[in-house]
Amino acid sequence: MEKIAAIVTRVRRESPDVVTIYFLLQNRAKLDYEAGQYITVYFENSSAPEGKAYSLSSAPHEKWMSITVKKIGEYSGRLHALRAGDVFAISEAYGFFNPRTSQPIVAISAGCGIAPLWSIIKDEYWREKARIAHVFYTNKTADDILFQHEISDLHAQHPDLSVAHYITRQPELGDAFRIGRIDIDAVAQLGDEARYLVCGSVEFVKDMWVGLMQRGIGQNNISTETFFE
């Protein structure tokens, strides 16, 4: 795949171990991409010369493109070290996570798995005839929630956007949060009327998939994006 030069415009810390890297191409151009797609990032002299995938957390109408990265190992560490003005290599955008149906969206994610869903939700509410979205988002602590203020702002502008934050390792929190694991019965309430978009680790995606299938959701109504290592 052709390698394209990306120029970092800004790095924003989102949580103790996650940053969003904003970037543009040469001449301030952007990739031609759809909400929910991902790119491959390439680093030279790395153990993975074939590159690694990162979902675009930006929506196509936004000024800058972005990826939102959790620091884990080699690639994510090198991405965290980037600063404004640095250049890194990427691919075109690809992937088919965003189903272009007219059904309401139920977005189910853990941690960084919110990235492609946040792209899709921003894109939807930017369009005149947006699909209504219901967000179920789980994190260990409230500090780990990504895009918390932007999500609240979008909800304030569009009260039909519903957001449920689940927190698994911080029992003492206010009413704005639900303590414990995502309640699949609540997630599956819309039955086959909705389209279910699940994104996160292998284990998370599998658990949610099984839970939805057990509650009778047809597999045609479930789309998944798994953050394989």
Ligand SMILES: Cc1cc2nc3c(=O)[nH]c(=O)nc-3n(C[C@H](O)[C@H](O)[C@H](O)COP(=O)(O)OP(=O)(O)OC[C@H]3O[C@@H](n4cnc5c(N)ncnc54)[C@H](O)[C@@H]3O)c2cc1C
């Ligand atoms: C389609 C797709 C989209 C993706 N989008 C994103 C994204 O938007 N943001 C993002 O941060 N990542 C995303 N990923 C994951 C990303 O591609 C890398 O796998 C991730 O950054 C780890 O690579 P690394 O080189 O930093 O870690 P490595 O150097 O490969 O791993 C270092 C160590 O950490 C362990 N490890 C690796 N992954 C995990 C994990 N998830 N949890 C715990 N331990 C782990 C490994 O076993 C190893 O011991 C995506 C993956 C796919 C397939």
